[in-house]
Amino acid sequence: MSMKAIVQSAPGGVGTLTLSTIERPIPQEGQLLIRVHAAGVNRADIVQREGHYPAPPGASAIMGLEVAGEVVEVRGPSAFKVGDAVFGLVPGGGYAEYAVLDSALAIAKPERLSWVEAASLPEAWMTAWFNLVEIGHLAEGERALIHAGASGVGAAAIQLARMLGASVLASAGSADKMAFCSRLGAEHVYNWRDLEHFAPMVRQWGGADLVLDPVGGSYLAENIACMNPDGRLIFIGVMGGAQASLNLAQVLVKRLSLRGSTLRPQPLAVKARLASALAQHVLPAQAAGRVQMTVDAVYPLSEVAEAHLHMESNRNLGKIMLHVE
Known part of the structure; x- marks a missing residue:
């Protein structure tokens, strides 16, 4: 089955990014397939786009390190089921309609958080x-x-x-x-x-x-x-x-x-520990008003070039996000 995703023709500027139709990723054992509703834009994406920060072996070459969305497929034992709202850190693939998320890194999205707010947290x-x-x-x-x-x-x-x-x-x-x-x-x-x-x-x-x-x-x-x-x-x-x-x-x-220190190449066990800390400490603090959400701007997926330029301008106060229709 196909999906829309941001692909890159070659390393370089924002002109190398295009919205294309490609095949959906296939989750492996211990992974979830997520219908992405929001994804974060990070400085690492800029460096990857320029050709200086390749995706780890086995990870999607598509940019995007954090997503929030709905579970549409579960492979192997998991605390989550089809239809659950989750968010989490991914090694790549976030700039797309569907992405693969390790079940150990998935966090249940509280109803109080929007898709964009949830996706702004992991990275x-x-x-x-x-x-x-x-x-x-x-x-x-x-x-x-x-x-x-x-x-x-x-x-x-x-x-x-x-x-x-x-x-x-x-x-x-x-x-x-x-x-x-x-x-x-x-x-x-x-x-x-x-x-x-x-x-x-x-x-x-x-x-x-x-x-x-x-x-x-x-x-x-x-x-x-x-x-x-x-x-x-x-x-x-x-x-x-x-x-x-x-x-x-x-x-x-x-x-x-x-x-x-770099987070992306850390072992799954380390990332799972960090995801647990986010769920057990940061979310309750946010619910109690001790943590503020820091979303600066939201762009549709088709305007990813503008989102990258906004980050490169260093004008943002907090997170720059993508909304995936």
């Missing part, structure tokens, strides 16, 4: 939980520096850090983004465009025990300089370059940990 919140909780061990009373705080992951990380009892300093690139970060719970927000060197300001605030950084090379020296003893620096991107010199003396004296 950002599972990334935030993986890096702040499992890797970063962020503790109550510590200070977290969240770069690009108005991004999808940044917005989730600010809120999660506050849930964990940490204080948050966030960076953003405009007055609107600064106000957005403050509304999410960041006690201190600075405009990175106004600061050539942010380390002195962070040290004046008390220093950072954990830094979550999607920028990379151009921020390395300042990150190292602003961190407290036993601080943890976690790289989740290299938007500011992949090369930098490192002052090992500071790393040694302050006993710093530097860690690179």
Whole structure:
């Protein structure tokens, strides 16, 4: 059977993306086939479109890492049945009318959430939980520096850090983004465009025990300089370059940990643990009003090029989403 999906003719710009009719994916044992109603757009999709972030072996080459929709087929034992409303993280294939979702990663969609709201949660919140909780061990009373705080992951990380009892300093690139970060719970927000060197300001605030950084090379020296003893620096991107010199003396004296982190290639068991954390901790917090939804813009699937350009413009406050008719 066929479906509509966004396919790519070759690596490159948004002009390489087209809405085409292709064959539906076939779920394997332990998987669900989902009729997709909404899918998230992530920075990783841009990098994949440009040819620098290929899909893992065995995953769909179609972009899209998170979906929400209705179960139409179940293969193997599962907590879900045909007709159930679910959302979850996928290794690819989200920009389509149908997608395959591992049953272990599927989360029941609460009625209070729209399809778009549900689909906006997995990538950002599972990334935030993986890096702040499992890797970063962020503790109550510590200070977290969240770069690009108005991004999808940044917005989730600010809120999660506050849930964990940490204080948050966030960076953003405009007055609107600064106000957005403050509304999410960041006690201190600075405009990175106004600061050539942010380390002195962070040290004046008390220093950072954990830094979550999607920028990379151009921020390395300042990150190292602003961190407290036993601080943890976690790289989740290299938007500011992949090369930098490192002052090992500071790393040694302050006993710093530097860690690179990507969610997509993690084993299924790790992702299942993160999905469980989202269901057991984030959804109840959202229901109680302690977590805000952060959907910035919604585009129909046919306007995926405009959604990518919106992300590349760095204007978004939170998540950019696709609605699948």
